[in-house]
Amino acid sequence: MALIVQKYGGTSVADPERIRAVAEHVAFTKRHGNDVVVVVSAMGKSTDNLIKLANDVSSVQPDRELDMLLTTGERISMTLVCMALAGVGIDAISFTGSQVGIITDTVHTKAKILEVKGDRVREALAQGKVCVVAGFQGVSTDKEITTLGRGGSDTTAVALAAALDADSCEIYTDVTGVFSADPRIVPQARKLQHINFDEMLEMAGAGSKVLALRSVEFARNHNVPIQVRSSFTWEPGTWVTSQEPSMEDPIISGVVTDVSEAKVTVRKVPDRPGISASLFEQLAESNVNVDMIVQNTSTDGNTDISFTVPKADMKVAQGIVESVAKEIGAAGIAQDDSIAKISLVGAGMKTSPGIAAKMFRTLADNDVNIEMISTSTIRISVVVAAADLEKAARSLHTAFGLDSGQSYSAPLPERK
Amino acid sequence: MALIVQKYGGTSVADPERIRAVAEHVAFTKRHGNDVVVVVSAMGKSTDNLIKLANDVSSVQPDRELDMLLTTGERISMTLVCMALAGVGIDAISFTGSQVGIITDTVHTKAKILEVKGDRVREALAQGKVCVVAGFQGVSTDKEITTLGRGGSDTTAVALAAALDADSCEIYTDVTGVFSADPRIVPQARKLQHINFDEMLEMAGAGSKVLALRSVEFARNHNVPIQVRSSFTWEPGTWVTSQEPSMEDPIISGVVTDVSEAKVTVRKVPDRPGISASLFEQLAESNVNVDMIVQNTSTDGNTDISFTVPKADMKVAQGIVESVAKEIGAAGIAQDDSIAKISLVGAGMKTSPGIAAKMFRTLADNDVNIEMISTSTIRISVVVAAADLEKAARSLHTAFGLDSGQSYSAPLPERK
Numbered sequence: 001m002a003l004i005v006q007k008y009g010g011t012s013v014a015d016p017e018r019i020r021a022v023a024e025h026v027a028f029t030k031r032h033g034n035d036v037v038v039v040v041s042a043m044g045k046s047t048d049n050l051i052k053l054a055n056d057v058s059s060v061q062p063d064r065e066l067d068m069l070l071t072t073g074e075r076i077s078m079t080l081v082c083m084a085l086a087g088v089g090i091d092a093i094s095f096t097g098s099q100v101g102i103i104t105d106t107v108h109t110k111a112k113i114l115e116v117k118g119d120r121v122r123e124a125l126a127q128g129k130v131c132v133v134a135g136f137q138g139v140s141t142d143k144e145i146t147t148l149g150r151g152g153s154d155t156t157a158v159a160l161a162a163a164l165d166a167d168s169c170e171i172y173t174d175v176t177g178v179f180s181a182d183p184r185i186v187p188q189a190r191k192l193q194h195i196n197f198d199e200m201l202e203m204a205g206a207g208s209k210v211l212a213l214r215s216v217e218f219a220r221n222h223n224v225p226i227q228v229r230s231s232f233t234w235e236p237g238t239w240v241t242s243q244e245p246s247m248e249d250p251i252i253s254g255v256v257t258d259v260s261e262a263k264v265t266v267r268k269v270p271d272r273p274g275i276s277a278s279l280f281e282q283l284a285e286s287n288v289n290v291d292m293i294v295q296n297t298s299t300d301g302n303t304d305i306s307f308t309v310p311k312a313d314m315k316v317a318q319g320i321v322e323s324v325a326k327e328i329g330a331a332g333i334a335q336d337d338s339i340a341k342i343s344l345v346g347a348g349m350k351t352s353p354g355i356a357a358k359m360f361r362t363l364a365d366n367d368v369n370i371e372m373i374s375t376s377t378i379r380i381s382v383v384v385a386a387a388d389l390e391k392a393a394r395s396l397h398t399a400f401g402l403d404s405g406q407s408y409s410a411p412l413p414e415r416k
Numbered sequence: 417m418a419l420i421v422q423k424y425g426g427t428s429v430a431d432p433e434r435i436r437a438v439a440e441h442v443a444f445t446k447r448h449g450n451d452v453v454v455v456v457s458a459m460g461k462s463t464d465n466l467i468k469l470a471n472d473v474s475s476v477q478p479d480r481e482l483d484m485l486l487t488t489g490e491r492i493s494m495t496l497v498c499m500a501l502a503g504v505g506i507d508a509i510s511f512t513g514s515q516v517g518i519i520t521d522t523v524h525t526k527a528k529i530l531e532v533k534g535d536r537v538r539e540a541l542a543q544g545k546v547c548v549v550a551g552f553q554g555v556s557t558d559k560e561i562t563t564l565g566r567g568g569s570d571t572t573a574v575a576l577a578a579a580l581d582a583d584s585c586e587i588y589t590d591v592t593g594v595f596s597a598d599p600r601i602v603p604q605a606r607k608l609q610h611i612n613f614d615e616m617l618e619m620a621g622a623g624s625k626v627l628a629l630r631s632v633e634f635a636r637n638h639n640v641p642i643q644v645r646s647s648f649t650w651e652p653g654t655w656v657t658s659q660e661p662s663m664e665d666p667i668i669s670g671v672v673t674d675v676s677e678a679k680v681t682v683r684k685v686p687d688r689p690g691i692s693a694s695l696f697e698q699l700a701e702s703n704v705n706v707d708m709i710v711q712n713t714s715t716d717g718n719t720d721i722s723f724t725v726p727k728a729d730m731k732v733a734q735g736i737v738e739s740v741a742k743e744i745g746a747a748g749i750a751q752d753d754s755i756a757k758i759s760l761v762g763a764g765m766k767t768s769p770g771i772a773a774k775m776f777r778t779l780a781d782n783d784v785n786i787e788m789i790s791t792s793t794i795r796i797s798v799v800v801a802a803a804d805l806e807k808a809a810r811s812l813h814t815a816f817g818l819d820s821g822q823s824y825s826a827p828l829p830e831r832k
Contacts, residue, residue, distance in 0.1 A: 016472035050492070056432035057496045058503035065502075065510055069495035072488035076466070079485035080473045086481075087474035094481055 007157035014044035023084035042073025063108035074134035097137035111146035116163035151212020162222035177238030206343035207258025251348030268331030423573035428647035430460035439500035458489025479524035490550035513553035527562035532579035567628020578638035593654030622759035623674025667764030684747030
């Protein structure tokens with residue numbers, strides 16, 4: 001008998017009909033001899049609606065109250081899933097993050113999980129019950145209700161799977177798995193059967209929205225095999241595991257695109273030690289999430305510093321950069337919202353030289369100008385003009401053999 | 417410095433604008449040197465919406481899950497009230513029933529309060545904060561989230577006021593106080609300045625919806641002065657206290673009308689001991705709430721038994737009554753949905769003979785036929801045809817001097 005954690009996102013429990021479909025699938029899994037723990041997000045747009053309600057009430061929103069407000073969304077969906085399970089004859093019991101013993105630090109709105117006790121879940125499983133757990137939430141060491149931030153329900157699911165030593169963690173969403181590229185941008189993109197944790201981490205970091213970065217980190221650190229699947233088709237999805245690619249696997253797993261960032265350039269910065277530090281320290285203090293940074297010192301002792309930030313943080317960033325630019329005697333700042341980041345991710349990169357060269361050549365052959373470059377062991381990212389996004393992504397997808405319909409030949413983890 | 421508990425019902429926090437108005441009033445009370453504890457209901461129709469959602473998902477609704485579902489409504493409104501308070505510069509903190517330590521028995525959907533700890537509220541008050549508490553909910557001795565049933569938020573407010581030894585408990589609702597009759601039925605009805613607990617209890621029992629019966633019982637047992645007020649006009653409302661009426665007070669405080677019940681008659685019941693017991697025991701076991709019972713034994717050894725039940729319970733009652741009627745050899749059963757109950761309530765009745773006679777004479781003079789009668793020390797109730805409701809209520813209101821605009825001359829409790 002396997003223990004499976006199934007996490008259902010907001011679109012999967014968006015209305016009564018979808019909730020009943022989820023209950024049917026949970027019942028199916030349970031009746032096939034598995035123990036099941038279900039983790040749910042809030043229904044559809046309900047979290048957004050709660051935020052809108054709060055905005056309509058007051059512009060002052062203490063974090064503690066906001067956390068309590070938002071956690072109601074998952075509480076509603078967990079009770080409804082339990083009722084739907086009861087309706088199909090499955091004995092189920094719901095637990096809040098607090099009842100499960102998901103202990104977090106005291107940082108409201110983006111708390112980190114310190115410990116998962118899980119005693120009540122273990123007891124209920126021992127009694128043959130399906131457990132339905134509210135995602136996204138925990139209780140702090142100060143006994144306050146906290147939330148885990150964006151993608152928090154994925155983290156709840158993976159953390160619970162780790163604490164319960166589950167055989168796998170299935171993340172149900174509105175796509176059928178992890179794709180070699182975003183199908184809306186690259187029509188020939190295909191679903192991956194398998195990808196490893198490091199690749200998934202790089203993909204999430206590069207802008208893929210399929211799995212939240214923190215949940216993948218958690219899965220890697222605790223070696224929890226994840227399967228990303230669709231609750232609309234129920235077809236087998238993409239496995240995310242620790243398995244290293246074999247020689248037969250393609251070198252590149254996917255092309256990740258991201259248009260959520262903007263570029264800022266500080267022009268003619270005097271070439272003195274400590275200039276960059278002063279700029280990026282101040283941005284960090286204001287919680288501006290700087291992604292790529294490029295600095296090139298020219299021969300005349302001046303340098304341009306360019307970096308990308310989420311468009312959402314742009315307003316805050318601009319104020320800081322303007323003041324720093326004046327302080328350090330820079331010539332001025334420029335800002336570009338029309339950029340796109342394109343990343344190649346693949347564990348095979350580690351052992352295959354020449355990937356970057358091939359990438360740059362492909363882009364050049366397609367008249368795509370590269371504005372910024374950043375690399376890691378298994379990722380190369382470039383920033384290009386937003387207008388070139390589709391051309392660049394499609395040509396790279398083709399050039400690295402991802403169109404072929406060829407799938408991973410490495411053995412898949414056994415489906416429990 | 418006084419400690420005031422203010423309870424706001426669903427209509428008082430129905431939308432962001434209403435919530436901000438509540439925050440203004442709480443801030444006003446706080447800035448006038450009072451400590452304030454706010455108890456809130458769920459916003460407007462949100463509890464009904466949650467029930468509808470549950471019905472759409474499944475007809476099987478475990479009580480434990482239903483309780484968890486419904487408690488989210490008050491959690492939402494308490495956080496929004498805190499945000500609105502923060503918006504007007506008042507330091508506020510919200511607490512769930514569980515966080516306040518409202519300990520209940522384990523009967524889900526209608527739990528009874530066993531104890532109110534209130535430690536966190538006391539601490540927060542000592543720090544100068546306004547406390548905002550979710551009404552209607554508690555945590556059971558089994559550590560499960562429970563709800564207190566209909567009118568539960570009133571009970572939360574009164575129980576908290578008792579536990580904190582508050583100076584008064586203000587219940588804000590959509591009417592300006594307790595009236596001498598329902599103004600929709602008796603246009604000349606007027607607001608009472610004062611009424612005592614016993615009268616209020618009888619009024620609630622007779623069908624008045626202003627205050628939930630259990631909250632009044634709680635207030636009487638712990639001697640918590642209540643003021644019923646409107647959050648739409650903020651004008652002084654009706655005080656409900658232990659104060660006995662003085663000689664100058666009118667004998668009758670109000671005419672209470674109720675059209676929520678139906679009448680059942682079991683005809684020609686054999687006149688043997690134990691017949692009534694067997695009938696009403698079975699109704700009680702099925703949680704049918706029997707109100708008035710009339711039994712008249714005729715000279716031929718047969719008797720008719722009539723009783724009233726809430727229309728909502730009629731379906732269940734009918735099945736039981738039909739089976740019992742057959743068992744005991746009764747001639748048959750009759751059912752009448754078109755009845756109205758009219759009650760006179762007044763503490764002065766205890767010392768004034770002839771009230772019943774005057775009531776019956778008034779109804780007779782107005783051609784209103786009395787179908788059933790029941791009395792307590794300070795209440796007389798009659799059942800009449802629903803069509804006679806307005807005529808009966810208005811004539812009684814006039815006959816007992818309630819139209820006059822005369823108000824209580826007894827001294828009012830001092831407003832803190």
